[in-house]
Amino acid sequence: MRRRLPLFVLLLTTFLTHAQSEVGLIINALLQGLQAADAIRQSVDRANQFPAPPNQPLADPIWNYDEASLVPYHVLRNGPYRNLQGEMVLSARQSKPNTIELLFYRSNGSLSRREFCQSDRRDGHRVDLDEKGRKTAEGPIRTGLPEGDWQFYSADGSLQAETRMTAGQMTGPQTLFGGDGKTRASNTLLKGKREGPSTLFHPDGSVSDNLFYSADKLNGPATGWWSSGQPRYSATWKNGQLDGPSFENFPSGQKKSETLYVLGKKEGPSREWNNQESLIIEENYQNNLRQGPSFTYSPSGVKLSETLYDKGKKNGWAGIWSPQGNKISEGDWRNDQLEGPLREYYPDGKLHASATYLHGKKEGPYQTFAPNGTLTTSAEFKADILIGPITLYYPQGQPFAECLYDGDRLSGGKLLYPDGKPLGQFGPVLPPSTNKISSLLLQYPDGRPLSSAQYDPRLNKTTWQGWHPDGSPLGNFDSLTTKDSKLWLEQQSSLEQQIGLSFPSEFNLLTR
DSSP states (O other), X not given: OOOBOOSOOOOOOOOXXXXXXXXXXXXXXXXXXXXXXXXXXXXXXXXXXXXXXXXXXXXXXXXXXXXXXXXXXXHHHHOOEEOTTSOEEEEEEEEETTEEEEEEEOTTSOEEEEEEEESSSOOEEEEEEOTTSOEEEEEEEETTEEOEEEEEEOTTSOEEEEEEEETTEEXXXXXXXXXXXXXXXXXXXXXXXXXXXXXXXXXXXXXXXXXXXXXXXXXXXXXXXXXXXXXXXXXXXXXXXXXXXXXXEOTTSOXXXXXXXXXXXXXXXXXXXXXXXXXXXXXXXXXXXXXXXXXXXXXXXXXXXXXXXXXTEEEEEEXXXXXXXXXXXXXXXXXXXXXXXXXXXXXXXXXXXXXXXXXXXXXXXXXXXXXXXXXXXXXXXXXXXXXXXXXXXXXXXXXXXXEEEETTEEEEEEEEOTTSOEEEEEOOXXXXXXXXXXXXXXXXXXXXXXXXXXXXXXXXXXXXXXXXXXXXXEEEXXXXXXOOOHHHHHXXXXXXXXXXXXXXXXXXXXXX
16 A cells, blocks of 8 residues: 655644624714714814914005904905915905905915805805815805805715804704715714714615714714614713623624623623524623633534633633534643644544644644554754754654755755665755755665656756666656656656655656
């Protein structure tokens, strides 16, 4: 019976990472609400940016008044006004009888806003513009300050928000709109901050969230629904932080997760289910960090992993199982690093591989085993670095190959007959190849040459020359000129039968 050996087996130590689902309360509509509110604040603030210069140059007068004291007909009579750099900041013109239009400019000369006012006071209507002249906001003003219902627009001209203004501040109802023109949120504002109930809507108009605010922070119960009307989540907020039990649901209405929060931090048991109502994650939190045992499960309820945590770090024993319930691996952790022996198992529970770790790095012997328990691979590590060769073994346990490495690259080595006599030697893996040695020299047990094979990865060329046991030539092969490799195949098959195993693919230069 022949057996094919891998070049070497890396012990897998990856433990299942928990994908923790957070309650999705702060959604895009909320963020859009904040952005719209900020845009309004900035629009109001920009109305007061006029420098007060110490003197007045020739030509147009410099603006040196507080905007609150601005009188339209004074601007019409004495303006236009410029700043110290000579840039136009304010002008006026008679647009209608008893109506004066005030024009406010940016430093680049573009209009920032237009006000249509009474001659003796700034009561009327205001339009804000972007640098390309597109309307961004409009609404009534009283004594120069936004007052009443204002509209805000996106760059494409669609209505983005409607907000009640009082003495220049957002106070009262606010409605936010999506790009399709449909209502996406309804808030109540007090001096620019959300206060009281807030409702968010799906694109189809159905309610997606019911929230409650105090001083622009979430406070009180929060509930969300899918567009189908099924519950999406429920939670409680306190001063902008989750506080109390929080639940999430799938679109079908089935429970997805439950977590307990205290002042924004997870505290106590936390569980997650799949959409077939099977528990898949079970763990415990303390001060927002995993604490104690953490479990994951397959949809059929089989335990897939068990990990012990202390203050959010893996500490203690951890194991992984297959969906069939067979243990795959186990090891110990300390401060989130592997510490001590790590073992990997075959499905029947027999040992497949073992390694020892120190501070998260391989330290000491590394071994892999066949299903019958015989040694197949051995190596020695220090601080995660390979020390010496990786040794491969025959099915009966005798050394077959000693593989030397330069970092992660196979640099060469030697082969042995089952009785320990030299079988041959091989050269390094050369770029651009990553999985074939560059040369293989084999000999008969008495030391006479058996074959010589060379592989050039740049030309993808393989050459071979073989000899009979008496030293006479057997034949040769060149992959670029010859397609018949029968003699090489027969010789290598005979050798593999003799030693009782097939050459690992990395050593096999013969194209079959």
